[in-house]
Amino acid sequence: MSLRWLPNAICVLRIVLVVPLVLALVAERYELAVVLLVIAGGSDGLDGFLAKHFDWRTRVGGLLDPAADKLLIGSVFVTLTCLGHVPLALAAIVILRDAVIVLGSLAYHVLIEPIRGEPAAISKANTACQLAFVLFTLTTAAYGLPGGAVLVPLGAAVVFTSITSGLTYVLRWGRRAWRAAHAAA
Numbered sequence: 001m002s003l004r005w006l007p008n009a010i011c012v013l014r015i016v017l018v019v020p021l022v023l024a025l026v027a028e029r030y031e032l033a034v035v036l037l038v039i040a041g042g043s044d045g046l047d048g049f050l051a052k053h054f055d056w057r058t059r060v061g062g063l064l065d066p067a068a069d070k071l072l073i074g075s076v077f078v079t080l081t082c083l084g085h086v087p088l089a090l091a092a093i094v095i096l097r098d099a100v101i102v103l104g105s106l107a108y109h110v111l112i113e114p115i116r117g118e119p120a121a122i123s124k125a126n127t128a129c130q131l132a133f134v135l136f137t138l139t140t141a142a143y144g145l146p147g148g149a150v151l152v153p154l155g156a157a158v159v160f161t162s163i164t165s166g167l168t169y170v171l172r173w174g175r176r177a178w179r180a181a182h183a184a185a
Contacts, residue, residue, distance in 0.1 A: 003056065004058070007050045007058075008061045008064055010043045011065050014069075017040045017043075018075050025079045025083065028141075030139075031142050033138050033142075034138045037131075038135070047061070048065065059116070062118075063115075070098045070101075073098070077130075077134070080134065085140075094130060094162055100166055104170065105173070111177070112177050120169065126162055126164075126165040130158055
């Protein structure tokens with residue numbers, strides 16, 4: 001019996017965890033939110049490891065994994081911003097980057113050809129920075145640590161990696177779209 005479905009199931013778990021995580025945040029149960037975020041963040045690494053190590057990659061998984069990441073990160077950033085823990089400008093950059101990527105990939109899919117999930121290295125760094133920023137924001141809310149000395153530079157890293165990875169995707173897929181349009185002509 002193959003376990004090829006396991007990485008996708010782990011992605012679905014990450015999506016399911018968004019609701020209790022947001023509810024914990026709204027209730028200001030930051031310790032519970034930390035636990036849920038660690039489980040969700042760990043599941044991101046686990047499903048990627050399993051998919052690559054055992055060659056359990058699927059087209060669905062290639063699309064489901066980044067969708068789960070965007071849903072998790074976006075929901076947590078918006079909620080923490082509404083609660084006053086994250087600056088609006090930082091959340092706007094994170095959400096705008098994801099919106100540009102999602103809308104661009106949909107346009108490419110509809111106008112050119114089906115897309116294949118191909119994360120850029122800077123995008124993986126961006127996800128790691130975002131998860132670390134959210135984790136440390138939650139531990140600061142729950143325990144008072146590590147505080148601004150860590151959050152400010154980590155927030156700057158989120159801004160840098162968000163903008164850089166967003167531009168990387170725009171340029172990469174824009175170039176592919178240009179080539180596809182001119183190859184057909």
